[in-house]
Amino acid sequence: MEMVIVCVIFGVAVFSMAGYLKKSVAKGDDCHCAEGSSCHGKSKSGNCC
Amino acid sequence: MAVVRLSEIPVKGTCRVVKVTGEKAIRKRLLEMGFVKGTEIHVTKHAPLGDPMELVLKGYHVSLRREEANDVNVEASAFDPAVDKKKLRIALCGNPNAGKTSLFNALTGSRQHVGNWAGVTVEKKEGYTNFGDYAVEVVDLPGTYSLTAFSMEELVARDYIIHQSPDVVINVIDSTNLERNLYLTTQLIELGCKAVVALNMADEAKHKGIEIDRLKLGGLLGMPVVATVGSTGAGIEDLLREAVAVKEAKEPLSRHIHINYGAEAEEEIKKIQAELRKDDILANLYSTRWFAVKLLEHDKQVVDEAMAKSSGHEAVLRQVEVSHAHIENILADESEIILADARYGFIKGVLAETYSHRSLDRATFSDQIDKVLTNRVLGIPILVGLLWVMFQATFNVGAYPMAWINLLVGQVSGLIAGIMPDGILKDLIVNGIISGAGGVIAFLPNIMILFLFISLFEDTGYMARAAFIMDRVMHTLGLHGKSFIPMIMGFGCNTTAIISTRSLENQTDRMLTILINPLISCSARLPVYILLAGTFFGKNAGNVIFGIYLAGIVLAILLGRLFRKTLFKGEAAPFVMELPPYRIPSVKSILIHMWEKGSIFLKKVGGVILIAAIIIWFVTAFPRPVPVAGASTAVSPDAMSESYAGRAGKFIEPVLKPLGFNWKAGVALMTGVAAKEIVVSTFGVLYHIGGKVSRDSEVLRDALKQDMTPLAALSFMLFTLIYIPCVGALGAMYRELGSLKWTLFGIGYSMSLAWCVSFAVFQGGLLLGFK
Numbered sequence: 015m016e017m018v019i020v021c022v023i024f025g026v027a028v029f030s031m032a033g034y035l036k037k038s039v040a041k042g043d044d045c046h047c048a049e050g051s052s053c054h055g056k057s058k059s060g061n062c063c
Numbered sequence: 064m065a066v067v068r069l070s071e072i073p074v075k076g077t078c079r080v081v082k083v084t085g086e087k088a089i090r091k092r093l094l095e096m097g098f099v100k101g102t103e104i105h106v107t108k109h110a111p112l113g114d115p116m117e118l119v120l121k122g123y124h125v126s127l128r129r130e131e132a133n134d135v136n137v138e139a140s141a142f143d144p145a146v147d148k149k150k151l152r153i154a155l156c157g158n159p160n161a162g163k164t165s166l167f168n169a170l171t172g173s174r175q176h177v178g179n180w181a182g183v184t185v186e187k188k189e190g191y192t193n194f195g196d197y198a199v200e201v202v203d204l205p206g207t208y209s210l211t212a213f214s215m216e217e218l219v220a221r222d223y224i225i226h227q228s229p230d231v232v233i234n235v236i237d238s239t240n241l242e243r244n245l246y247l248t249t250q251l252i253e254l255g256c257k258a259v260v261a262l263n264m265a266d267e268a269k270h271k272g273i274e275i276d277r278l279k280l281g282g283l284l285g286m287p288v289v290a291t292v293g294s295t296g297a298g299i300e301d302l303l304r305e306a307v308a309v310k311e312a313k314e315p316l317s318r319h320i321h322i323n324y325g326a327e328a329e330e331e332i333k334k335i336q337a338e339l340r341k342d343d344i345l346a347n348l349y350s351t352r353w354f355a356v357k358l359l360e361h362d363k364q365v366v367d368e369a370m371a372k373s374s375g376h377e378a379v380l381r382q383v384e385v386s387h388a389h390i391e392n393i394l395a396d397e398s399e400i401i402l403a404d405a406r407y408g409f410i411k412g413v414l415a416e417t418y419s420h421r422s423l424d425r426a427t428f429s430d431q432i433d434k435v436l437t438n439r440v441l442g443i444p445i446l447v448g449l450l451w452v453m454f455q456a457t458f459n460v461g462a463y464p465m466a467w468i469n470l471l472v473g474q475v476s477g478l479i480a481g482i483m484p485d486g487i488l489k490d491l492i493v494n495g496i497i498s499g500a501g502g503v504i505a506f507l508p509n510i511m512i513l514f515l516f517i518s519l520f521e522d523t524g525y526m527a528r529a530a531f532i533m534d535r536v537m538h539t540l541g542l543h544g545k546s547f548i549p550m551i552m553g554f555g556c557n558t559t560a561i562i563s564t565r566s567l568e569n570q571t572d573r574m575l576t577i578l579i580n581p582l583i584s585c586s587a588r589l590p591v592y593i594l595l596a597g598t599f600f601g602k603n604a605g606n607v608i609f610g611i612y613l614a615g616i617v618l619a620i621l622l623g624r625l626f627r628k629t630l631f632k633g634e635a636a637p638f639v640m641e642l643p644p645y646r647i648p649s650v651k652s653i654l655i656h657m658w659e660k661g662s663i664f665l666k667k668v669g670g671v672i673l674i675a676a677i678i679i680w681f682v683t684a685f686p687r688p689v690p691v692a693g694a695s696t697a698v699s700p701d702a703m704s705e706s707y708a709g710r711a712g713k714f715i716e717p718v719l720k721p722l723g724f725n726w727k728a729g730v731a732l733m734t735g736v737a738a739k740e741i742v743v744s745t746f747g748v749l750y751h752i753g754g755k756v757s758r759d760s761e762v763l764r765d766a767l768k769q770d771m772t773p774l775a776a777l778s779f780m781l782f783t784l785i786y787i788p789c790v791g792a793l794g795a796m797y798r799e800l801g802s803l804k805w806t807l808f809g810i811g812y813s814m815s816l817a818w819c820v821s822f823a824v825f826q827g828g829l830l831l832g833f834k
Contacts, residue, residue, distance in 0.1 A: 016488045020681075023491065027677040 069135035078137035085134030097121045148198040157235030159206035162263040165293030194303040210250040231306040232258040238268035249406040258286045265290035280417040285320040324405040331386035338382040342375040395649045408643030429644045442532040453516040464508035472501040495680025498744045500673040513555040518656040522648030553583030561795040571631040581788035582619040587739040598764040599773040675737030683708040722821040723775030778825040786817035
């Protein structure tokens with residue numbers, strides 16, 4: 015029984031890590047201009063980058 | 064197209080009706096005759112004495128007296144004598160008494176005339192001139208100090224620039240009063256219009272001993288700067304040449320820049336922008352950033368326009384109110400004042416880099432403090448002193464609450480260990496989750512103390528001065544001074560430091576700063592140094608730790624130079640380091656900042672670090688040996704060596720052996736990727752300390768002494784300093800670089816460098832007779 019719980023926790027952890035990485039990838043698009051920068055284009059979300 | 068009176072249209076000229084004015088009876092009569100908006104009119108001839116004029120409209124001829132023709136406003140599309148030339152429409156915009164009229168006269172000569180703006184009583188002037196292939200129309204806008212909506216002049220000037228879209232705006236500036244005049248320039252920057260700056264009265268400025276680096280000023284403002292003297296006409300040709308170059312997009316200095324309003328205001332601007340983008344009408348009305356800034360400034364005209372043009376404005380206005388409240392709550396000042404301060408901060412930064420011989424009698428309180436804090440001689444020692452205080456407080460003051468938290472975590476661990484029956488689940492919770500994630504929580508006080516200082520530096524305005532002072536040093540790195548801020552933050556946490564590189568404008572600067580940032584030793588690595596330096600170097604432990612930190616800085620400098628010369632060639636784009644006025648930060652603001660950073664850290668601990676800890680425990684605990692009756696379910700050292708992690712450690716051991724590391728050190732380094740603090744916990748587990756890991760643990764130190772030499776420990780600390788950053792920092796790297804390729808490069812170079820440095824230190828030390 016303990017082994018099942020541990021495996022479930024491990025499975026959830028692995029999927030959560032995958033979700034975290036996926037979320038990080040999605041955030042990569044959210045670029046924007048900082049102060050003083052030129053706007054070279056638009057990201058998918060419409061931000062200047 | 065210029066709007067003129069019909070009476071001004073020359074023979075053979077064609078125009079379109081814009082508006083019919085005059086007395087009601089005459090207006091009615093003209094409308095009945097077909098003078099309605101959009102009607103095309105062709106002027107066929109004038110009577111011998113010039114009056115009346117004969118026109119063709121709607122297919123019939125009509126004769127109109129000049130007096131009546133004065134009441135018809137038309138678009139002067141084809142009346143210009145230089146009709147075959149290319150058109151250039153210039154708007155002159157500047158403060159009252161900036162010498163605008165004299166410049167207008169110099170530009171247009173005697174061909175000027177005066178007209179009225181439709182609907183407003185503000186006078187405008189317009190005139191014409193020829194320059195090269197261009198027929199130039201010059202429109203003189205009302206003299207204003209800013210483009211907010213506080214006066215009719217400001218509204219007229221703003222509306223003309225936004226709605227009439229002149230090809231180029233010439234911002235006429237009084238060279239002898241640059242600071243005040245540049246405020247209007249910041250607003251033109253915000254509007255994003257194509258502009259040229261005319262530094263007028265350049266002769267007077269020279270006479271007063273004022274020197275302005277025009278090229279640098281142009282680079283910082285993103286628009287060319289020309290010195291002019293309106294009264295003599297000096298610089299007029301250059302001014303027109305620049306205007307043509309800007310219109311034709313051939314001027315390299317011309318670029319769109321953003322003024323940074325500070326972290327809090329920028330965050331709120333983004334939120335308002337997000338709301339504006341949800342509404343198609345509002346999203347396309349203006350630039351969303353300009354729109355958001357105006358809404359934050361309580362610009363009544365913009366608010367009214369939003370309300371009139373879109374039914375979905377409620378959500379936007381709601382967000383604006385929330386943002387107002389948030390800014391006023393955090394910064395204890397109205398958002399208009401915060402934004403104006405930021406603009407003056409921008410101007411002060413510009414002046415600091417381009418303007419000399421500033422008048423002493425105008426020195427403000429801020430200037431007086433700056434005389435000391437940014438002094439050429441005192442600036443760097445003061446900065447070093449303040450950083451020393453920051454680190455001392457972070458490490459020493461933070462040690463007390465850290466010990467309390469460690470004690471608490473230890474007690475929770477002991478309690479759970481006592482309550483739960485032996486088994487794999489207990490092992491996971493005690494040796495995995497509590498050792499992994501619980502150990503990291505102990506660093507919360509250090510993080511909060513560090514951010515207390517960072518908030519103090521930021522809110523008082525000192526952080527901007529620190530960047531200014533370090534500008535020259537960072538240039539030797541091939542980086543702009545503003546890269547210094549993420550470097551300082553790297554001492555706290557590389558993840559937040561990497562995210563903070565968003566303040567850098569140039570993408571290559573940003574990438575370079577991100578890539579070298581992990582070399583700055585973060586606080587998470589400190590427990591490793593304390594454990595090993597304390598174990599192997601006794602009284603010299605403090606010096607060794609200081610040396611490790613110093614090594615990180617030196618390596619960052621060397622790598623920065625190397626990357627700049629090889630991978631990220633080219634000059635950094637000019638930008639302004641704002642010097643905002645000094646402020647006394649509110650306690651509330653500091654506490655909110657500390658809590659925000661602390662809560663982010665806690666979320667990280669409860670999120671990705673917890674997840675990583677579970678996964679790492681799994682790979683160090685499996686495959687498990689067949690349980691023996693009565694034996695502890697905790698993994699024994701022998702079983703650990705056969706676990707997935709142990710096997711991996713042994714697999715990489717040949718690579719690490721030349722550096723003085725055994726397989727256990729290899730496993731600790733691998734698990735340290737999740738969070739550097741886990742290196743210490745991993746040592747404890749691997750040396751079979753039984754989960755009661757303390758960095759002061761004598762037992763652990765004795766065990767380490769059996770397996771490691773001082774030279775190997777030094778090599779290990781250097782490897783820990785340099786090698787692959789933790790998963791949080793890696794995620795931030797990937798997110799901020801936006802490139803898997805560059806993230807992999809960051810991992811690759813740090814691993815290679817760590818190996819080379821550790822190899823050189825260990826093997827070199829052996830050759831020199833050290834152990």
